[in-house]
Each structure stands twice: as structure tokens, then as C-alpha cells.
Amino acid sequence: MAMAAGRDDDQPMMDLNTTPLIDVMLVLLIMFIITIPIQTHAVKVDLPQSNGAPQSPVEPEKNKVYIDANGNIFWNSVQIDDVTLRQYLDASLQRDPEPELHFQPDPQARYEVVDHVLAIIKRANVTKLGFVGNEQYRNDF
Structure with a gap:
């Protein structure tokens, strides 16, 4: 008796019949596939007008x-x-959000010029200022 469910033929079958569960799962899967919206391949892009x-x-x-x-x-x-720098700084402060200002003096530039430009930037009330190129000085110290 290879197909017997219990020990003897008069005992009840203890296995769960999974066929109805599989049928319900297949029906739900088909319903899910049918309700998926159709994918469109066109992408609408609003380009800026000059x-x-x-x-x-x-x-x-x-x-x-x-x-x-x-x-x-x-x-x-x-x-x-200097005057144009101040005008550009004022124009950048009018933008929302304020753009970053990267400051990079040449290593051979005179300190007076660098200090003068930093003073102009400070008087313009720039809040997003970053110094760029400091890695060139890492071997000096």
C-alpha cells in the first residue's frame, strides 16, 4: 500500500489537501497581473524655453x-x-537657495590681495563659503 494515508485503511487521512489553496493563489496571481497598469514608454519632459x-x-x-x-x-x-565681484556676490545672495562660493587663491598670490577679496566676501554677507585647493599645502606642515 504505497498510497495509503494512515497506518490502516480505516484511520482518517491526516494530510492537508493543498490543491484548493494553490488554485486560489493562481487565481489571485492572474487577477494581479491583469490589474497592473500598462507601461508607457514615452516620457513627458517640459523643456525650458529660451x-x-x-x-x-x-x-x-x-x-x-x-x-x-x-x-x-x-x-x-x-x-x-572688485566692483564686479561685489555685484556678482550680491546677485548670488538673491538666489534661493544661496549657491556655494568656492574660494581658491594661488599659492604664489600676495596675501594683501587674498585678504582684500576675503573682506569683500565678508562684507557681502556670504554664508556658504568654502576654501578649495588646500590639499596643495599638506606637505608644507
Whole structure:
């Protein structure tokens, strides 16, 4: 008696019949597959429209002030003077959120020029200021 469920034929069968459970699971799986929304392959993107106005030199994320060895001041790779620097700083403070300002003086730049530029930045009330390029000095100390 290979197919007998109990020890003797007159004992009740103790195994759980899982066939109805499997049938219910298959029906639920089919219902789930049917109710999944159809995937669309088109992605709608609203592109910005150009209004023809010149772009602002103030970047929305971060701006870089660089001082070369001759004492020239650069704003995002464009040479500027003190007045233009202050105007750009004021324009960057008007943005929400305020963009980061990365300050990188050349190692050969005169301290007076670096101090003067830092004073302009401080008077402009810039709160997000970071010094870039300090790793070049790590072997000096």
C-alpha cells in the first residue's frame, strides 16, 4: 500500500489537501497581473524655453572665485575687478537657495590681495563659503 494515508485503511487521512489553496493563489496571481497598469514608454519632459535674454554669470549651484599669482581675480574663469565681484556676490545672495562660493587663491598670490577679496566676501554677507585647493599645502606642515 504505497498510497495509503494512515497506518490502516480505516484511520482518517491526516494530510492537508493543498490543491484548493494553490488554485486560489493562481487565481489571485492572474487577477494581479491583469490589474497592473500598462507601461508607457514615452516620457513627458517640459523643456525650458529660451527667452533670448543673456545668461547670468552667477551659477545657481556653485561659483568659484580664483586669484592667480599676479593678483588677478577670476569669477568662474572670467577675469573681474572688485566692483564686479561685489555685484556678482550680491546677485548670488538673491538666489534661493544661496549657491556655494568656492574660494581658491594661488599659492604664489600676495596675501594683501587674498585678504582684500576675503573682506569683500565678508562684507557681502556670504554664508556658504568654502576654501578649495588646500590639499596643495599638506606637505608644507
